[in-house]
Amino acid sequence: MHFALISKILGLLLVVFSFTMMPPVAVAYLYRDGSEGPFLVSFSISMLLGLALWLPFFRQRAELQVRDGFLVVTLFWSVLGVIGALPMLISEAVPVGFTDAVFESVSGLTTTGATVLSGLDELPKSMLFYRQQLQWLGGMGVIVLAVAILPMLGIGGMQLYKAEIPGPMKESKLTPRIAETAKALWYVYLAITIACALAYWLAGMTLFDAICHSFSTVSTGGFSTHDASMAYWNSTPIDIIATAFMLIGGISFALHFAVWRGKTLLAYMRDPECRFFLGLMLLYMLMVGGGLLVFGIHEAPGEATRHAAFQVASFGTGTGLTSTNAAAWPGYIPLLLVFTSFIGGCAGSTAAGMKVVRAALVFRHSIRELRRLIYPNGVFALRFGKHVVNDRVLQAVWGFVGVYITLSVIFTLLFTMTGMDLTTAVSAVAASINNLGVGIGQVGGGFANITDEAKWMMTVLMLLGRLEIFTFLVLFTPLFWRQ
Amino acid sequence: MHFALISKILGLLLVVFSFTMMPPVAVAYLYRDGSEGPFLVSFSISMLLGLALWLPFFRQRAELQVRDGFLVVTLFWSVLGVIGALPMLISEAVPVGFTDAVFESVSGLTTTGATVLSGLDELPKSMLFYRQQLQWLGGMGVIVLAVAILPMLGIGGMQLYKAEIPGPMKESKLTPRIAETAKALWYVYLAITIACALAYWLAGMTLFDAICHSFSTVSTGGFSTHDASMAYWNSTPIDIIATAFMLIGGISFALHFAVWRGKTLLAYMRDPECRFFLGLMLLYMLMVGGGLLVFGIHEAPGEATRHAAFQVASFGTGTGLTSTNAAAWPGYIPLLLVFTSFIGGCAGSTAAGMKVVRAALVFRHSIRELRRLIYPNGVFALRFGKHVVNDRVLQAVWGFVGVYITLSVIFTLLFTMTGMDLTTAVSAVAASINNLGVGIGQVGGGFANITDEAKWMMTVLMLLGRLEIFTFLVLFTPLFWRQ
Ligand SMILES: [K+]
Ligand SMILES: [K+]
Known part of the structure; x- marks a missing residue:
């Protein structure tokens, strides 16, 4: 284990992360919500800690090996999870202790979006922005993790995607490759987020809410600036936009990159995982929408379709935004929705769960086993x-x-x-x-x-x-x- | 598919099965419960149907092939499930319609033991005996299925046990092998059942109840002649006997056969699946027994151990006998018990579930995957x-x-x-x-x-x-x- 190198990398990450405290400071000044203090303090702590980890080893030139990768990645998310909790822990506007602050921060960075807060609508704008930004950063982090790092670590069969990583291919050297890949994916992620924010804005959100919700939609994070989540607007266009961008967030960003470079939407249909994903979503929507009509929750097929599509996209990609109180839907529907999240989205997306590619392989493998029983010597x-x-x-x-x-x-x-x-x-x-x-x-x-x-x-x-x-x-x- | 041959075999099985209506007739005469009628009618129907399927093809000399095996085995259990429902459907003492009768019969033959009946204590003795006997026959059937047939069909990795089947080895010819194996296992199954019945009788059950419960214990079936199940006696010796024989029923009968032939109990400890099974049972018992003490359900460690051991053996082997109202135990305990049944007993036992050998292989495989992440090129x-x-x-x-x-x-x-x-x-x-x-x-x-x-x-x-x-x-x- 190259502990010196790992310290250097972690320190560098903390220094970079400390600058993410600046946009909330800007928001605090813009809205004069008086909450810049906690962010400036957190900036200083993160910066100093980062320098302390970085400077002693800044001459380190060793190459990061595959095995170090496990430790770096785990430390990255856990340390940022704790450091990311600082603003909430410090701020007097957010009444949380250590447990709740870390929960909320990790929930943000992992794009989980589970919250222990209520009264969101009354929180300072800067704090709301900060939570949404945590999700957006977490989403970016996980794309790089999934597309560039996991295939090389060989986790859970992800070596399947080794050949499809954008950027130069140097098996043994992680660093240059991750940087190249990250840059390519960064543009795609940014472009999709901007498109999402514009769409929300045109559909009637304030610019602030539009940006905030684009952060938590494309990252399939699910935090909102309102306790009511998307039901706050109760707007069909907004629900449709959210549904579309949650689904986009559930598709591999390497595939989005390929589509953008190849300039053809057909690439989505040619990708087996994406096809399987969209097929699953359609199946779930039929099961949920049908249930809503049968149980008479929505009498109009249009309304049933709107909410079924939204909630299936939200649960199926693990986003967790809500357009209506789906937990109160009758019988099997909430359970079905919860179960869909175990499969989750595509590998290389911001969505979590076991991933569609794995579910598809498990499914095909089981079919093959049935065939083998009939033809024991078949190949x-x-x-x-x-x-x-x-x-x-x-x-x-x-x-x-x-x-x-x-x-x-x-x-x-x-x-x-x-x-x-x-x-x-x-x-x-x-x-x-x-x-x-x-x-x-x-x-x-x-x-x-x-x-x-x-x-x-x-x-x-x-x-x-x-x-x-x-x-x-x-x-x-x-x-x-x-x- | 050799339909003629399959019809012949199925006919033969029905003819044999029809004779299993005779012991309940004997019980009916013995206890003068006036319930021999339904069994005699069922005997006739089963016999006639059997002859109708058998006689047209009794000159058939084709060999049963592996592929026919799937159909024969499935037909065997489903047809006997329906025919086995006849006595309950005909008898006026059992107030069930077609659905309930088939449910109860299939539940018996598959050694499930789920019941739709209540007021068992008031049913005719012959009917009670018949239900218990269904379980015992089902247990015998499943041992032959698991030890002799599934390894050859190659179901779910059971080809692992191909080499361990007692009796002569002729890959392509199913019939003589199944007959040899069945005979060897039959003696073991019978001997264990007699031992169990004697133990129950000595511990204070009536001879009738002792025999009936030995049938449903060794087969891990779980039917009882009393609504209260084993709690009817509330006897520590009876609970201990039941616990022991449920565990015995959860161990491979091919292993019991090996122990009997080798005359050493050490064979149990040398068998990796049996070791894993007993280890799991011990782990569950500690978790359940600990919970009972913590929640204060039983203050005496002896009582906690007795009921924890009984219920773990009952759920873990999928028997389903009850010594106390475990469903009312607090918190996680009933759920834990239910979950243990998914792993179930050993392959080649009368217990169901996914089987210990598969759980063990899945567990070892996962450990191996962790190792492979660290040494990607290791073997x-x-x-x-x-x-x-x-x-x-x-x-x-x-x-x-x-x-x-x-x-x-x-x-x-x-x-x-x-x-x-x-x-x-x-x-x-x-x-x-x-x-x-x-x-x-x-x-x-x-x-x-x-x-x-x-x-x-x-x-x-x-x-x-x-x-x-x-x-x-x-x-x-x-x-x-x-x-
Ligand atoms: K989420
Ligand atoms: K059972």
Whole structure:
């Protein structure tokens, strides 16, 4: 392990992160909400800590190795999670202790969007902006993680995407490649966010709300500046825009990049994961929309379609914005929505969950097993698009899915030990490990009232989910720390 | 497909099955309960139907092929499920319609033990005996299925056990091998049942109850002759005997056979699946027993141990006998118990669920994936006891586990559509697909009050679970029926 190098990188990240305290300061001055103080203090702490970690090692020239990657990525999200909590912890306008502040900050950075706050509409504008910005930064971080880093770490079969990474290909040297990739993806992410903000603005939001909600839509984060979330506007055009951009956020940004470079929308239809994703979304929408009509929640098919599409896009991509009180829909519908978040969005998107590509591979593999029972000596290759998926990738996918489901079941039990009923416990697991953020049952109205133990468990699950489980888990094996 | 041969085999099975109506007739005469009529009628119907299927083809000399096996096995359990319902449907002492009668019969034959009846203590003795006998026959059937047939069909990785089947080894010819294996296992099953019945009798049960409960204990079936199940006696010795024989029923009967032949109990400890199974049971017992003490349900550690051990053995092996009202235990405990049934007992036992060997392989595989992340070029063989598990077996296991979990989730949603809450729906799925039989939540007191749709879904799930999913599922692929 190159600890000196890791310290240098982490320090550099903190220095860069400290500058993200500046836009909220600007917002504070602009709206004269008097809340610039906490951000300036947090800026200083983050900057000083970053310099302290960076300067002693700034001459370090060693190359980052694949194995160091696990530690850097985990430290990156956990340290920024704690540092990101500072403004809320310091500010007197936000009545939170350490547990709640870290919960909220990690929830932001992991694009989870679960909140312990209420009375959002009364918070200082700068604080609202800061929360939304955390999500946007987290979304950018996760795209780089998913597109540039995880394929090289080989997590959960993501080596499948090694060849598709934009930028130069140098297997053993992480740094230049990540930088190149990040730059390419940055433009795409920024362009889509601007388009989303413009659309919201034209549809009637204030410019402030339009920008804030574009941050939490494209990042599939789900924070809002209003307690009522998108239901605050109750506007069909706004719901349609949100639905579209949540779906866009759930598609691989490497694919968006390819579409932008190739100048043809057909690339979406040629991508097997994207096709599978859109097919799933359509299926869910039919099941939810049909249910709304059958149960008579919406009599007009148009309204049923609007809310079904919005909520399916929101749960299915793990965004967690709400257009209506879906937790109160009858019977199976809220549960179905919660379950959709376990599959989640595409690899390389801002969405979390197990990822569509893995679900698709698991599905095709099961079909193949059925075929093999009938023709025990037959040879059936597993194809995904133009790839033939090799056994090594498939085993990694299965390992990932197995650990994901096992952890979900174990934490469901642990949550029931904190006094939750089963629906609430399942909902809390989905909200955190799938970075979904929104709950049903006793947490339908937010996570302020769960126990501190439950909040910490959710915080860990948010990180686990965002770091694709294994990045985090591998640090707990003795083998990792052996020379 | 050799339809003529399949008809001959099925006919023969029905003829044999018709004779199982005779012991209840004897019981009816013995206790003068006046209920011999329904059994005699059922005997005639089963016999005539059997002869009608058998006689036209009794000169058939074709060999049964592996592929025919799927159809024979599925028909075997479904046809006997319907025919087995006749006595209850005909008898006026049992107030059930077609749905309930088939539910109860399939529940018996699949060793599920979920019941729609109440007032058991008032039923004719012959009918009580018949229900218990259904379970015992089902248990015998499933041992032969698991030990002799599934390894050859290659279901869910069970080809792992191909080499361990007692009896002569002739790959392509199913019939002589199944007969040899069945004979060996029959003696073991009978001996264990007699031991169990004697123990119950010595502990204070009437001879009738001792025999009846030995049938449903060793088969991990869970039917009882009393509404209160084993709590009827509230006897520590009886609870200990039941716990021991449920655990024995959860261990492979091929292993029992090996122990009997090798005359050393050490064979249990040398078997990797058995070790894993006993380790899991111990872990569950600590979690449940600890919970009972913490929540103050039992103040005496002895009582906590007794009930924790009993209920863990009952849920963990999917037996479903009850020593106390475990559904009313607080918090996480009933859920934990229900979840244990998804892993279930060992392959080759009478217990259902996904099987310990598969859980163990999934667990080891996940550990291996963690290792591979750290050493991407390392070669890590997956061992299970003396076997090196090849990739083909592992893929079959994963395919099985994936389909099992997916079906469980889908049916949980379907059950909530029939009006169940989530806890009840999860419980109904576990009770049926894991052949567990006992429920918590709204079905804590039995399954009489669920909708007919739910009863039919459970009936299908019982068969799916008992036939290891794929035996049944493969019949629904067009590929299976192609020439
Ligand atoms: K989210
Ligand atoms: K059972």
